[in-house]
Amino acid sequence: MRELLLLTDFSEVGEAAAKTAFALAKSLQANLEILHAMQVPSDWEELSDNFPDLQQPAASATAKLKELSEAAARQDIRAGYRLLQVASNRNFIHALTELEKDLIIMGASSKNALEKFVLGSTTERMMRRSGSPVLVVKNPDRVFRVKTVVFASGLEPDTHGSFQRLLDFAQSAGAENLHFVEVTTPFNFLPSDEANKRIKDFLAHHPQASIQTHNYNHFNIESGIMAFARSVNADLIAIANHGRQDISSIFVESIPENLVRFGDIPVLSIKI
Numbered sequence: 264m265r266e267l268l269l270l271t272d273f274s275e276v277g278e279a280a281a282k283t284a285f286a287l288a289k290s291l292q293a294n295l296e297i298l299h300a301m302q303v304p305s306d307w308e309e310l311s312d313n314f315p316d317l318q319q320p321a322a323s324a325t326a327k328l329k330e331l332s333e334a335a336a337r338q339d340i341r342a343g344y345r346l347l348q349v350a351s352n353r354n355f356i357h358a359l360t361e362l363e364k365d366l367i368i369m370g371a372s373s374k375n376a377l378e379k380f381v382l383g384s385t386t387e388r389m390m391r392r393s394g395s396p397v398l399v400v401k402n403p404d405r406v407f408r409v410k411t412v413v414f415a416s417g418l419e420p421d422t423h424g425s426f427q428r429l430l431d432f433a434q435s436a437g438a439e440n441l442h443f444v445e446v447t448t449p450f451n452f453l454p455s456d457e458a459n460k461r462i463k464d465f466l467a468h469h470p471q472a473s474i475q476t477h478n479y480n481h482f483n484i485e486s487g488i489m490a491f492a493r494s495v496n497a498d499l500i501a502i503a504n505h506g507r508q509d510i511s512s513i514f515v516e517s518i519p520e521n522l523v524r525f526g527d528i529p530v531l532s533i534k535i
Contacts, residue, residue: 264287264291264293264365264366264431264432264435265291265293265294265365266293266294266296266363266364266365266366267284267287267288267291267293267294267295267296267364267365267366267367267368268295268296268298268359268362268364268366268367268368268395269281269284269295269296269297269298269331269368269369270298270299270300270359270367270368270369270389271297271298271299271328271331271369271370272299272370273299273324273327274370275403276370276371276400276401276403277370278403279370279400279401279402279403279405279407280368280369280370280400281297281331281334282407283368283398283400283407283529284297284368285334285335285338285340286407286408287366287368287398287407287409287436288335288340288341288342289338289339289340290409290436290437291435291436293341293365294341294342294343295335295340295341295342295343296342296343296344296345296364297328297331297332297335297342297343297344297345298328298344298345298346298347299324299327299328299344299345299346299347300346300347300348300349300355301320301321301324301346301347301348301349302348302349302350302355303348303349303350304350321346321348324346325344325346328344328345328346329344331344332344356388356389356392359389359393360392360393360394362395363395364395365395365396366395366396366397366398366432367389367393367395367396367397367398368397368398368400369386369389369397369398369399369400370386370399370400370401371386371399371400371401371523386399386520386523387517387520387523390504390517390519390520390523390532390534391504391517391520391534393534394534395534396428396432396531396532396533396534397531397532398529398530398531398532399523399529399530399531399532400529401523401526401527401529402527405527405529407498407529408498409433409436409437409438409498409499410438410439410440410498411438411439411440411442411495411496411497411498411499412429412433412438412440412441412442412497412498412499412500412501413442413444413488413491413492413495413497413499413500413501414426414429414441414442414443414444414474414501414502415444415445415446415484415488415491415500415501415502415518416443416444416445416462416465416502416503417445417484418445418461418462418465419503421503421535422503422535423465423468423469424535425503425504425533425534425535426469426503427469428533429501429531429533430469430471430472432501432531440475440495441472441473441474441475442474442475442476442477442491442495442497443462443466443472443474443475443476443477444476444477444478444479444487444488444491445458445461445462445477445478445479446479446480446481446484446487446488446491447478447479447480447481447487448480448481448482448483448484448487449482453478455478458478459476459478462476462478463476477491479491484518485518485521485522485525485526488500488502488518488522489522489525489526489528492526492528493528497528498528498529499528499529499530499531500522500526500528500529500530500531501530501531501533502518502519502522502530502531502532502533503519503533503534503535504517504519504532504533504534504535505517505534505535519532
């Protein structure tokens with residue numbers, strides 16, 4: 264991973280995301296772009312020319328971005344910054360999906376619901392739509408590191424690519440302990456021997472992976488993933504994201520988004 268993007272709203276969790284981005288940029292020797300977005304009227308250029316006071320928020324945001332960039336430089340990180348001014352949330356999401364980044368880092372602050380991040384855009388929407396992996400940080404007091412990583416899998420055949428991207432990331436970040444877990448619930452019950460065989464068959468496609476495997480039982484998948492992650496003191500939970508954007512997203516809950524919504528361990532969402 265050579266090109267990282269930090270999305271910041273300058274909040275407390277935004278600062279935590281910045282610390283995480285700095286740590287990763289240093290360990291990966293990657294370039295870092297720091298971006299803040301502002302929603303402006305469609306006739307912004309004309310308005311700002313006629314009403315100079317309207318330029319103050321943009322100037323303030325630019326100054327904060329410069330401060331972050333200078334803080335990164337003091338840690339020998341190659342960092343640039345950009346203020347993105349767009350007229351709508353849709354334009355913001357589209358602009359981000361056009362960027363070719365190896366990893367996007369952002370924060371989420373709510374414990375019980377995903378709060379709006381910038382421009383009315385949500386962490387949830389970024390996780391669904393971004394073609395780049397999205398790393399979501401929630402706990403501002405947590406020191407980010409990548410020593411123990413849990414990959415939660417439902418063993419779907421279409422997640423092999425996402426799993427390989429995780430393996431590449433873990434190797435680059437210097438992860439020491441990798442855990443592969445499938446959570447069995449009363450609704451997808453399998454005998455342990457069958458579940459373990461499925462895990463073995465899945466990992467046969469990744470013979471280079473050095474990883475511990477687990478079949479974990481719980482009442483629901485999200486609670487099982489979080490309980491297992493806490494049991495191994497995980498630094499990061501990684502999971503493939505099907506990125507549903509159609510009407511099915513209204514009726515089908517997203518496990519990656521629920522992990523962010525209710526947990527406090529950083530989540531790496533990798534879109535299929």
